[in-house]
Amino acid sequence: MSVSARAGIVVTGTEVLTGRIQDRNGPWIADRLLELGVDLAHITICRDRPADIEAQLRFLADQRVDLIVTTGGLGPTADDMTVEVVARFFGRELILDVELEDRIAAILKSLMRRNPVFDLGNFDSIRAANRKQAMIPAGSQVIDPVGTAPGLVVAGTPVVMVLPGPPRELQPMWHKAIQTSAAQEAIAGRTTYRQETIRMFGLPESGLAETLRAAEQAIPGFDALEITTCLRRGEIEMVTRYEPDAAEVYTQLTRQLRDRHGRQVFSEDGSRVDDLVAQLLGGRRIATAESCTAGMLAARLTDRPGSSDYMAGGVVAYSNEAKAHLLGVDEALIETHGAVSEPVADAMAAGALRRFDADTAVAITGIAGPGGGTADKPVGTVCFTVLLSGNAPASQSLRLPGNRSDIRERSTTVAMHLLRRALSDSPA
Amino acid sequence: MSVSARAGIVVTGTEVLTGRIQDRNGPWIADRLLELGVDLAHITICRDRPADIEAQLRFLADQRVDLIVTTGGLGPTADDMTVEVVARFFGRELILDVELEDRIAAILKSLMRRNPVFDLGNFDSIRAANRKQAMIPAGSQVIDPVGTAPGLVVAGTPVVMVLPGPPRELQPMWHKAIQTSAAQEAIAGRTTYRQETIRMFGLPESGLAETLRAAEQAIPGFDALEITTCLRRGEIEMVTRYEPDAAEVYTQLTRQLRDRHGRQVFSEDGSRVDDLVAQLLGGRRIATAESCTAGMLAARLTDRPGSSDYMAGGVVAYSNEAKAHLLGVDEALIETHGAVSEPVADAMAAGALRRFDADTAVAITGIAGPGGGTADKPVGTVCFTVLLSGNAPASQSLRLPGNRSDIRERSTTVAMHLLRRALSDSPA
Numbered sequence: 001m002s003v004s005a006r007a008g009i010v011v012t013g014t015e016v017l018t019g020r021i022q023d024r025n026g027p028w029i030a031d032r033l034l035e036l037g038v039d040l041a042h043i044t045i046c047r048d049r050p051a052d053i054e055a056q057l058r059f060l061a062d063q064r065v066d067l068i069v070t071t072g073g074l075g076p077t078a079d080d081m082t083v084e085v086v087a088r089f090f091g092r093e094l095i096l097d098v099e100l101e102d103r104i105a106a107i108l109k110s111l112m113r114r115n116p117v118f119d120l121g122n123f124d125s126i127r128a129a130n131r132k133q134a135m136i137p138a139g140s141q142v143i144d145p146v147g148t149a150p151g152l153v154v155a156g157t158p159v160v161m162v163l164p165g166p167p168r169e170l171q172p173m174w175h176k177a178i179q180t181s182a183a184q185e186a187i188a189g190r191t192t193y194r195q196e197t198i199r200m201f202g203l204p205e206s207g208l209a210e211t212l213r214a215a216e217q218a219i220p221g222f223d224a225l226e227i228t229t230c231l232r233r234g235e236i237e238m239v240t241r242y243e244p245d246a247a248e249v250y251t252q253l254t255r256q257l258r259d260r261h262g263r264q265v266f267s268e269d270g271s272r273v274d275d276l277v278a279q280l281l282g283g284r285r286i287a288t289a290e291s292c293t294a295g296m297l298a299a300r301l302t303d304r305p306g307s308s309d310y311m312a313g314g315v316v317a318y319s320n321e322a323k324a325h326l327l328g329v330d331e332a333l334i335e336t337h338g339a340v341s342e343p344v345a346d347a348m349a350a351g352a353l354r355r356f357d358a359d360t361a362v363a364i365t366g367i368a369g370p371g372g373g374t375a376d377k378p379v380g381t382v383c384f385t386v387l388l389s390g391n392a393p394a395s396q397s398l399r400l401p402g403n404r405s406d407i408r409e410r411s412t413t414v415a416m417h418l419l420r421r422a423l424s425d426s427p428a
Numbered sequence: 429m430s431v432s433a434r435a436g437i438v439v440t441g442t443e444v445l446t447g448r449i450q451d452r453n454g455p456w457i458a459d460r461l462l463e464l465g466v467d468l469a470h471i472t473i474c475r476d477r478p479a480d481i482e483a484q485l486r487f488l489a490d491q492r493v494d495l496i497v498t499t500g501g502l503g504p505t506a507d508d509m510t511v512e513v514v515a516r517f518f519g520r521e522l523i524l525d526v527e528l529e530d531r532i533a534a535i536l537k538s539l540m541r542r543n544p545v546f547d548l549g550n551f552d553s554i555r556a557a558n559r560k561q562a563m564i565p566a567g568s569q570v571i572d573p574v575g576t577a578p579g580l581v582v583a584g585t586p587v588v589m590v591l592p593g594p595p596r597e598l599q600p601m602w603h604k605a606i607q608t609s610a611a612q613e614a615i616a617g618r619t620t621y622r623q624e625t626i627r628m629f630g631l632p633e634s635g636l637a638e639t640l641r642a643a644e645q646a647i648p649g650f651d652a653l654e655i656t657t658c659l660r661r662g663e664i665e666m667v668t669r670y671e672p673d674a675a676e677v678y679t680q681l682t683r684q685l686r687d688r689h690g691r692q693v694f695s696e697d698g699s700r701v702d703d704l705v706a707q708l709l710g711g712r713r714i715a716t717a718e719s720c721t722a723g724m725l726a727a728r729l730t731d732r733p734g735s736s737d738y739m740a741g742g743v744v745a746y747s748n749e750a751k752a753h754l755l756g757v758d759e760a761l762i763e764t765h766g767a768v769s770e771p772v773a774d775a776m777a778a779g780a781l782r783r784f785d786a787d788t789a790v791a792i793t794g795i796a797g798p799g800g801g802t803a804d805k806p807v808g809t810v811c812f813t814v815l816l817s818g819n820a821p822a823s824q825s826l827r828l829p830g831n832r833s834d835i836r837e838r839s840t841t842v843a844m845h846l847l848r849r850a851l852s853d854s855p856a
Contacts, residue, residue, distance in 0.1 A: 017471060018462060019455020020658040020667060026473070027447020034446060041480055043445060045454070045471040052469055052491075059487045063480075204540065206557040206576075209505040213557070216506075228442040228476065229505050230449060231594075239448065288723075288744070294730035295716075295723020298744040302722040305798050305832060313750035315743055316716070316726040322741035322784055326754070356750060370733050401539070402596050404733060 004189030007033050007067040008042040008060035008158075012053055012082055013165060016072070017045050024167050025071040032174060037190040041065055048073050053085045061158055067186040068158050069174075072165030074149035076130045082162060083152065087137040090156050094135040100142055100150060101134035107148050143177045145169070153177050159186035193241050196250060197270035200236040201417050203261055205229065208236055215256050221249045233413040235273070266420065273416045274303065280423035281310040287356035288314030289327055289348035291339065291365040292382065296412045312356040317348060327351030340365050342383050342395040349387035359389040360423070362415050366400075368407045382411050386422040394422050432617035433466045435495040436488035436586075440510055441593055442475040444500070452595045453499040460602060462669065465618040469493060476501050481513045489586055495614040496586050497602075500593030502577035504557040510590060511580065515565035518584050522563040528570060528578060529562035535576050571605045573597070581605050587614035621669050624678060625698035628664040629845050631689055633657065636664055639688050646684070649677045661841045663701070694848065701844045702731060708851035709738040715784035716742030717755055717776035719767065719793040720810065724840045740784040745776065755779030768793050768805055770823040773813035777821055787817040788851070790843050794828075796835045810839050814850040822850050 009029055015021040026043045033040045041063060046052035053073070060068050073082030087094050105127050133149055136142060143151030146169040152162040159182050163170045177183055200208065208229060216222045224246035230237045242250055257265055266273065288298045298314035301307060315326045320339055323329040329347040337343045348363035366382025373379035378399065385395045396418060400410045437457055443449040454471045461468045469491060474480035481501070488496050501510030515522050533555050540554075561577055564570060568590075571579030574597040580590040587610050591598045605611055628636070636657060644650045652674035657666045670678055685693055694701065716726045726742035729735060743754045748767055751757040757775040765771045776791035794810030801807035806827065813823045824846060828838045 015656045015658060017458060017468060018656065018667075019458045020656045020665065022450065022455070027450070030445060030447045040445060041474065042484065043473040045473075046469065055487075055491055056470070059483075063483055204536075204554065206504040206536070206554040209503075209557045210554065212506065226442075228507055229503075230441075230443040231503075232449070237443070237448070239443070290723070293727070294739070295718070295726035295742060295744060298723035298746075299721070299727060299836075302744075302746060303833070308746060311722070311746045313744045313746045313754065314723060315754070316723060316730075316741045318726075318730060318736060318739045318741040319784075325785075326741065326743070326783060355754060356747075357753075405731065406596055408727075 004191060005038045005067070005187045006041050006063075006065045007038050007069065007187070008044070008063065008065040009040065010053065010056045010060070010068060010070040011043065011045040012048050012070065012072040013045075014047045016165075017047050023071075025163075025165065025170055028167065028171065029069055029071070029174065032178070034193075034195070036178075036187060037192045038067070038187050048079045048081060050081050050085050050088075053082060054089055057086070057089045057160070065158050066189070067161065067183065069161045069163060071163050071170060074133065074151075074162070074164045076132055076148070080132075083136065086152070086154060086160055086162055089160070090137060090154060092137040092139065092154075095138055096131065097134050097136050097142065100136070101131055104130050104133055104145065104148055104150070107145060141180050141182060143173050143180075146172050151177055153180045153182045155182040159183060191243060193243060194247065194250075195239060195241045197267070198238045198240075198254065198257065198265060199267040199270075199272065200238070200257075200261060200264040201234060201266055201273070201413075203236055203264040205231045205236060207261070208238070211257065211260050215253050218256070219249060219252045221246060222253075224249055225253065233410050235413065266417070273413070273420055274300065277301075277416055277420050277423070278304060278307070278310075280420060281360065284310050284360045284423075285312045285356070285358040286310055286360040286362070287312045287352040287358035289352040289361065289363040290314060290316050291318060291323070291348075292368040293364050293366075293408050293411050293415075294318055296408055297362060297364060297415050300412050300416070312358045315352060315355070323348060323351075327355065338377065340367055340377055340381055340383055342385065342397055345383040345385035345395055346387070346393045349385040349393055353387055353389060360419075361385075361387045362419055363387075364411055364415055366407070366411060368404045368411075370404060380407050382407065382414070384411075384415055384418050386415075386418050388422060388426050391422075391426060394418065432619065433495070433615045434469050434491075434493045435461050435466050435497065435615070436470040436472065436491065436493040437468065438481065438484045438488065438496060438498040439471060439473040440476050440481055440498065440501040441473075442507075444593075445473050445475050451499075453591075453593065453598055456595065456599065457497055457499070457602065460606070462621070462623060464606075464615060465621045466495070466615050476507045476509055478509050478513045478516075481510060482517055485514070485517045485588070493586050494617065495589065495611065497589045497591060499591050499598060502561065502579075502590070502592045504560055504576070508560075511564065514580070514582060514588055514590055517588070518565060518582060520565040520567065520582075523566055524559070525562050525564050525570065528564070529559055532558050532561055532573065532576055532578070535573060539576070569608055569610065571601045571608075574600050579605055581608045581610050583610040587611060619671065621671060622675065622678075623667060623669045624682075624696070626666045626668075626682065626685065626693060627695040627698075627700065628666070628689060628692040629662060629694055629701070631664055631692040633659045633664060635689070636666065639685065643681050643684050647677060647680045649674060650681075652677050653681065661838050663841065694845070701841070701848055702728065705729070705844055705848050705851070706732060706735070706738075708848065709788065712738050712788045712851075713740045713784070713786040714738055714788040714790070715740045715780040715786035717780040717789065717791040718742060718744050719746060719751070719776075720796040721792050721794075721836050721839050721843075722746055724836055725790060725792060725843050728840050728844070740786045743780060743783070751776060751779075755783065766805065768795055768809055768811055770811050770813065770825055773811040773823055774815070774821045777813040777815040781815055781817060788847075789813075789815045790847055791815075792839055792843055794835070794839060796832045796839075798832060808835050810835065810842070812839075812843055812846050814843075814846050816850060816854050819850075819854060822846065 369379030
């Protein structure tokens, strides 16, 4: 694949490196670069430690990236050193930008007026602390602060874009920074890509691997496709990136996938099972009856705005009494078959349909563990029923892998897919 | 702080680099290294692209880390190449571990037997695909797979630990890998630290910042403490790391925190509100009634093993009909005060207590948005009631910030804290 503009991201901050704070900037910038057709090669994370930051800048320069974006380390406190390190990296001196210092001072004044926590008395000392933020490497272009920290675009090889850590500051500043002549030159060689996502359910990753190997043999120009597959909660996500002239190659691949795994492929346009279920539920009223997932399915069905159009409600029937009293499950049924059984799942679904006056119901009952497993019903055994009014209940029992939370998580995903299949098979 | 064992983490995976999947392994391993007193210098992320992975390994070796941990790229698909690259990095050849191949085959067989949703089609081709996973660099130590991918510890300078991407596989395998002689030698120089976590709720981060500034002035030897604070869902987590001889300094800090923020500090031993609530619920029976959170609180209360001892169940009363029919909320009450009001929250809690024959109930009703807000009840308005049988209901209305999912998430956390306070104030 011809790639002629490469970038790297340097994320600084002890709280990010140590995982106290999840980095949201790397992924966000990665998306922007992807949209631009710039190849992101590396993201590197380190503490606010000058030697480490400089080492990462040199590493990325050695990797011949055209653009480096740094995030974080622009605050007024002594441990924020990114600008100083970038200046040293280029061998340039730091110069006080007086006009910028005034802009920062103005921002601070209004901040302090709004924020009682600051003590308006020692404004000069605060301003002094912030003078540091007005010291910039010679010949760099300033990006106006959204908070108090200005950003920088430093021309050179590679071009270095310096942005603050807080996402709400970084994001608007990125859009200005990428428009600067220096940044535009850096990414001039970018290629436009297409990116397509196919989602599959109920297919082992190795089964897909086999199909891809076969496709590699059968389809000329196959390596024009950059394919990544990712297994998540029983779903496989396959993302393919290619240049426009390889579109026909991709079409052939999708054809082979459909031939081999038609029933497992549930989305070719990137839409998720949640999107599909939401569409299929249009004009319907759904109710849930959950035991081991204890509300996770109901919560997932109401993730999106407007879900009140189809979501009636649900019962978390964690105890057998609750199954009996709230869902009207016959206690004899529980005694005969056990609480984790398809007959009980059927009865739970029927109860939910009735109690919520719904036309669609899903029931889940299972053993999430670690306790409660038996020889014939080990931990991970989960029974599902999807009931559409006027149809016979569709039940299925599975044994799901993983620990308690994996099993609960995976159960909600399985339920979403059983619901999707039932709704697509039945007339609206 | 004297540190004599350094580590780096290489996270591979296009889906992680491009932000389609959030990396959970880097932060998790960072925590483990922190506990061990190993200094984590760099986390680097790249695609499953051999040249990039090898460049990152060389970079970390040049930075003289003692241990490199790689995550991901161990799957059967052709785009998983970490082991191959690690072998090249050390200049060693890949050898088929026949006995390991059989173990992987056995795992696959049982996986497929357990999953009717998986099409059982040609097992041999699948086994062939997985042969790749049994190819290991000469002289490396195998860590048994939790999924299908084995891990490796490769002795050398630095020592390289190769672990799979899925957290539920990586985490147990880490604990074995770190015990290997090679890994132990790599981290032999580590310093032992203490790490303490204090959690606060209902305190603005700037308030804590003030207190820390004051403590820095007042407490001698304060900079022996490495403090990182993190605001999450209305809770502040403060993690302090120090060498044993600074224990007295830390004690003084905790004293000042208690003096200033006694009511907000709810945990000094790292335990979470979920742990405290679980303890306080011992011997009780709890039921939930949820509208906008739609089961998220019930799901959270049942996160942990053994929760069936106290969890009776819950109702997701998303529609007004459900509030009336399943929880017996008087429809006149809804008409008079609106579905999002303290009287309705009280009635929902009372209904849940009655329906599930419980002694403890929590109700949540609110406007998660983006629609449904009004002038006097804007999006983010959420009403909570905690009801302990024999006590008057404790109700509270809040206006929570953020988008739909922030508001739902934050609401469950607020409910957990209201529950904690109610249960701690009342005699068991």
